[in-house]
Amino acid sequence: MITVAIAEDHQALIDGIRSYIKYEDDISIVGHANNGEELLKLVRLKQPKVVLCDIRMPKLDGIEATKTILKELPYTKVIAFTMFDQEEAVQQMLAAGAQGYILKNSSLEVVLEAIRTVSSEKTYYDKKIHQPSAEKNSSKSVLSSREREILQLIAKGRTSHQIADELFIGKSTVDTHRKNMIRKLGLSGAGELLRYAVEKKYKF
Amino acid sequence: MITVAIAEDHQALIDGIRSYIKYEDDISIVGHANNGEELLKLVRLKQPKVVLCDIRMPKLDGIEATKTILKELPYTKVIAFTMFDQEEAVQQMLAAGAQGYILKNSSLEVVLEAIRTVSSEKTYYDKKIHQPSAEKNSSKSVLSSREREILQLIAKGRTSHQIADELFIGKSTVDTHRKNMIRKLGLSGAGELLRYAVEKKYKF
DNA sequence: ATTAAAATCCCTACTAATGGGGATTTTTTT
């Protein structure tokens, strides 16, 4: 029997998954949580084999929750379950130790498949994330890693001066990166760059 | 029999709702769509009594879809179904003619209740939206309607000059509104204001 | 009718960022 815990802040989705899985006789849902802190309590108590975990959750996000869970119970299989197809989040979840990654616009059939796959010591990555790699790469590799790092700080509303202080580099360097990013992305002005930076996090 | 169409870009949630509702004998799901355009086709074909409609969808958003549906089939009951508790979206959906509004962190029990309520010519608004009205008002009424209008343009990355041209007012007026908003919201700088403006749209 | 709030506009000094250069060092690729 595969025991599963679900962490997800949309109760409607939890109810739906529970209803869908109810008659699967190899999978049993041992509990659900609406935020990261609840998830930790639940996992400590029930020690499920698989955790289906939203990345974006109140109180404690999926990435931090995953790290804590795998520190305490290293044999737990974590599947990241999210609506945003961002490379950043995928990378961070994988770095935290997740064994799978699926998007919410996948069907529940895929969810079952992912649960069964990770419970048999394999990894499961949503096809929708890997297939358009050509397209993803072209739109990703435009920015260098340093540029992406700076872009994240821009997304927080920081000024070039503040970013320079945080990264221990000169303001002029930050300004240069800004200019290069604006040029590479075909934007115009600080406003559009900041908007791009913030919205990138919520891509649908 | 209450016929229902679902429009929602997360297939997982659709599968869950279908599974949950399957054994309710007064409600029947006649189809689902993953975006606004598909929804219009579906509604024209099946003419459901109730449409459960995500606000944020690819191709055509819930607000536009609702307007079109109610123009063609005015007796259809539309329930807005969204993860974001934004007053703006609620207002726009109500203006478009929606009879109900529920959040995705409601349980599916609430979804059923909402479907039954609107199908009997009543309206249904999620308690979670109305209860914290004191709190919501205090955090909403901070900005005037003109300020919110300008904030929306700021969220698009526009400069004060561009906003002034779009609204046929002076740049100095836009700058004044900017300053007032920054002061009222306790922010510092254009960056934080823009970040606030963009993130407000994706509040969880 | 009076008051309060909202919306409009202006001035000045200052800081932030752009767009146009140019340049050096480190890292990676070929």
Place this chain on the structure above:
DNA sequence: AAAAAAATCCCCATTAGTAGGGATTTTAAT
């Protein structure tokens, strides 16, 4: 080893936005 890319820094003129005033008109609220 040579070439390319990434990261670093600087200058300058110009535009964008802040923080601090002040001021008028329109639009609600009492």
